[in-house]
Amino acid sequence: MRQEELYQEIAAAAEQSYDQVAGKWLEWLEVAKRFEHKTKAQDRLDLRHTIILAFASQQARNERLGKPDLSFYGMLRIASHCVADYWREEKRNARLIDLNMVIADDEGHSVELIDTLADDKAIDLDQWLDHTAFLLGCPDRLIQLALKRHKGIPLNGNDQRYLTRQRQKELKRYQKALF
Numbered sequence: 800m801r802q803e804e805l806y807q808e809i810a811a812a813a814e815q816s817y818d819q820v821a822g823k824w825l826e827w828l829e830v831a832k833r834f835e836h837k838t839k840a841q842d843r844l845d846l847r848h849t850i851i852l853a854f855a856s857q858q859a860r861n862e863r864l865g866k867p868d869l870s871f872y873g874m875l876r877i878a879s880h881c882v883a884d885y886w887r888e889e890k891r892n893a894r895l896i897d898l899n900m901v902i903a904d905d906e907g908h909s910v911e912l913i914d915t916l917a918d919d920k921a922i923d924l925d926q927w928l929d930h931t932a933f934l935l936g937c938p939d940r941l942i943q944l945a946l947k948r949h950k951g952i953p954l955n956g957n958d959q960r961y962l963t964r965q966r967q968k969e970l971k972r973y974q975k976a977l978f
Contacts, residue, residue, distance in 0.1 A: 806840050813844055823868075827854040830874045837882045839889075850881045941965055 820828055831850035835843040857877060858869055869877075898913040934942060944958055954962065 803840065806843075810844060823858065824851070827851045827874065830854070830871070830878060834878045834882050838885055842885070846881065846885055849885070850878045853877050853881055938965070 817828055828847075828851060831847045831854075834850060835847055838846045854869060854874055854877060857873070860866075861868065896912070898911070898916075900912045901909050902912055902915070904910045904915065940961060944954060944962055947954060947958070
């Protein structure tokens with residue numbers, strides 16, 4: 800059964816339950832129905848009840864303060880505020896996404912949403928393991944020093960200082976990324 804059909808069945812059952820409503824409640828129901836179309840289909844009955852409860856609470860407040868009953872225009876104003884509150888809440892909820900939420904990836908496996916986000920600072924392991932990519936970004940003098948060490952030739956003082964400076968530079972770069 801499609802979701803829309805389910806909502807229609809629930810709405811039809813709710814409409815039948817309103818047959819016994821009379822008096823102020825019937826008037827409030829008719830006004831609330833005018834605003835239902837302004838929300839998502841699955842939330843229409845909830846908004847209807849929210850509007851009716853807002854009418855009832857305002858009516859109780861009016862009776863407590865000795866004010867007259869709600870007017871038709873007062874009901875329209877309250878209902879429009881309920882619709883505005885509904886959309887504010889929808890907008891707020893749309894921005895909040897749980898990154899630990901489990902979703903299905905392209906292959907049908909369950910994955911946390913945070914694991915699917917791209918990271919600009921992440922290391923591309925395949926490229927990192929490929930020595931040619933490393934050598935392309937490496938200074939020529941550093942490559943020469945690496946070849947000297949590989950052949951077993953000792954480094955002189957200038958070479959050793961250069962190597963130490965390059966190591967410290969790399970450490971600082973990665974420490975900044977971590978903190």
